[in-house]
Amino acid sequence: MRFTSEASSDGVCEQLFTLGEIPGVLWTPEGAVGTRPLIVMGHGGGQHKLAPGIQAHARRFVAECDVAVVAVDVLGHGDRPRDEEFDRLATEEQARVEAGEELAPLLAGFQEFVARPTVTEWQVVLDAVQQLEYVGAGPVGYWGLSLGCGLGVPFVAAEPRVRAAVLGLCGAALVSAEDAAGITVPVEFLVQWDDERVPRDQSLALFDAFASVEKTLHANPGKHGEIPGFELDSTLRFFSRHLA
Amino acid sequence: MRFTSEASSDGVCEQLFTLGEIPGVLWTPEGAVGTRPLIVMGHGGGQHKLAPGIQAHARRFVAECDVAVVAVDVLGHGDRPRDEEFDRLATEEQARVEAGEELAPLLAGFQEFVARPTVTEWQVVLDAVQQLEYVGAGPVGYWGLSLGCGLGVPFVAAEPRVRAAVLGLCGAALVSAEDAAGITVPVEFLVQWDDERVPRDQSLALFDAFASVEKTLHANPGKHGEIPGFELDSTLRFFSRHLA
Numbered sequence: 001m002r003f004t005s006e007a008s009s010d011g012v013c014e015q016l017f018t019l020g021e022i023p024g025v026l027w028t029p030e031g032a033v034g035t036r037p038l039i040v041m042g043h044g045g046g047q048h049k050l051a052p053g054i055q056a057h058a059r060r061f062v063a064e065c066d067v068a069v070v071a072v073d074v075l076g077h078g079d080r081p082r083d084e085e086f087d088r089l090a091t092e093e094q095a096r097v098e099a100g101e102e103l104a105p106l107l108a109g110f111q112e113f114v115a116r117p118t119v120t121e122w123q124v125v126l127d128a129v130q131q132l133e134y135v136g137a138g139p140v141g142y143w144g145l146s147l148g149c150g151l152g153v154p155f156v157a158a159e160p161r162v163r164a165a166v167l168g169l170c171g172a173a174l175v176s177a178e179d180a181a182g183i184t185v186p187v188e189f190l191v192q193w194d195d196e197r198v199p200r201d202q203s204l205a206l207f208d209a210f211a212s213v214e215k216t217l218h219a220n221p222g223k224h225g226e227i228p229g230f231e232l233d234s235t236l237r238f239f240s241r242h243l244a
Numbered sequence: 245m246r247f248t249s250e251a252s253s254d255g256v257c258e259q260l261f262t263l264g265e266i267p268g269v270l271w272t273p274e275g276a277v278g279t280r281p282l283i284v285m286g287h288g289g290g291q292h293k294l295a296p297g298i299q300a301h302a303r304r305f306v307a308e309c310d311v312a313v314v315a316v317d318v319l320g321h322g323d324r325p326r327d328e329e330f331d332r333l334a335t336e337e338q339a340r341v342e343a344g345e346e347l348a349p350l351l352a353g354f355q356e357f358v359a360r361p362t363v364t365e366w367q368v369v370l371d372a373v374q375q376l377e378y379v380g381a382g383p384v385g386y387w388g389l390s391l392g393c394g395l396g397v398p399f400v401a402a403e404p405r406v407r408a409a410v411l412g413l414c415g416a417a418l419v420s421a422e423d424a425a426g427i428t429v430p431v432e433f434l435v436q437w438d439d440e441r442v443p444r445d446q447s448l449a450l451f452d453a454f455a456s457v458e459k460t461l462h463a464n465p466g467k468h469g470e471i472p473g474f475e476l477d478s479t480l481r482f483f484s485r486h487l488a
Contacts, residue, residue: 219461230485
């Protein structure tokens with residue numbers, strides 16, 4: 001794990017790093033010492049580790065919950081080289097979602113090509129970050145919407161260190177049913193009631209599929225990207241409750 | 245408005261009163277002086293103004309939000325005389341809900357017999373309570389689940405003093421579509437995902453029908469009465485946001 005830059009503002013330290021080929025960013029409280037909870041964030045499709053929504057959430061998680069937060073660029077995103085196969089699969093999937101088509105065959109390819117490698121990458125990142133003295137092996141949370149949910153579902157299902165997850169803006173057709181049923185930790189699941197990209201019944205079906213005893217669905221009016229600001233307050237309290 | 249008893253504990257003053265034929269209870273901060281927000285609570289079917297759930301919520305609203313809370317016994321409930329017509333309608337409605345039957349004809353009778361008089365009663369209670377120096381004409385909230393939602397929808401639609409409402413455990417077939425579409429204030433709407441009394445699609449259809457720009461649906465696993473404790477925390481924040 002090689003740190004390439006470091007800057008601090010408002011009590012939050014932001015360090016860019018690379019781990020092998022993976023470019024990432026770690027946010028921690030300025031002057032942090034000792035073990036603390038860690039939140040892994042997965043960005044949306046076409047976004048990257050420093051997208052405004054990711055950064056704004058990460059800074060509030062650190063400032064208000066005294067946690068560490070890590071995000072990396074997903075294959076084909078941010079500072080990673082363009083990948084034609086990824087672009088082709090993503091474009092196809094988006095077109096089929098918008099057309100309301102059967103996604104299963106495409107999904108299998110997407111899972112194979114993106115989700116499985118991403119789960120492995122995020123586990124390697126988690127290993128490395130938890131080695132740092134000022135992060136350590138504390139409880140882990142996951143936050144990811146849209147593509148960050150599609151990749152987060154197999155990650156949370158596979159990774160026993162994750163104790164709580166905020167997911168959403170994603171439907172049952174976009175993840176494997178086995179992965180969804182493999183999630184047993186508390187989940188806060190965000191649905192946009194007028195989502196132009198994810199059919200409402202697909203969102204409800206994904207929420208239904210999680211095996212978690214504690215899961216809570218929050219639905220608000222508006223399109224895919226229009227989550228109201230008060231949901232971030234709710235997310236902060238959710239992680240405070242489960243990662244303390 | 246005639247007060248018949250008064251007791252204080254943990255900083256909360258509880259006063260029983262009658263207003264004409266209506267028995268009610270008013271909770272206020274001990275030693276309260278001056279205008280404050282007022283939350284009207286509607287109890288569930290078969291319950292009453294001092295049911296444990298009502299009382300526990302009211303005491304936390306007062307203690308944590310510095311508001312006043314009022315609840316009265318609905319027709320046929322609590323300290324009101326038994327009413328054969330109400331009992332017959334309620335029993336019939338419950339049987340039809342459980343059988344998944346068409347409710348429209350029954351609903352019309354129920355609205356006529358219970359909802360319309362209840363809206364008038366609650367408006368009279370609101371007038372009287374807001375005359376008290378230690379309550380005054382501050383912003384008003386409404387809280388009611390199950391029957392408290394079925395009666396609350398026409399009340400909130402009719403009463404311009406209500407600025408925010410927590411509703412839920414109720415479906416579109418149990419209220420008039422016109423009343424639901426008449427609600428424009430912020431709503432937090434609670435759904436039990438495995439509700440044995442309200443079909444899930446009916447709950448979602450009622451949420452859908454509110455005209456509010458800000459409305460948020462919270463769904464949790466479990467049966468009709470099994471709302472998780474963290475929703476009360478969320479309710480407190482919702483009222484704090486909108487009645488401050």
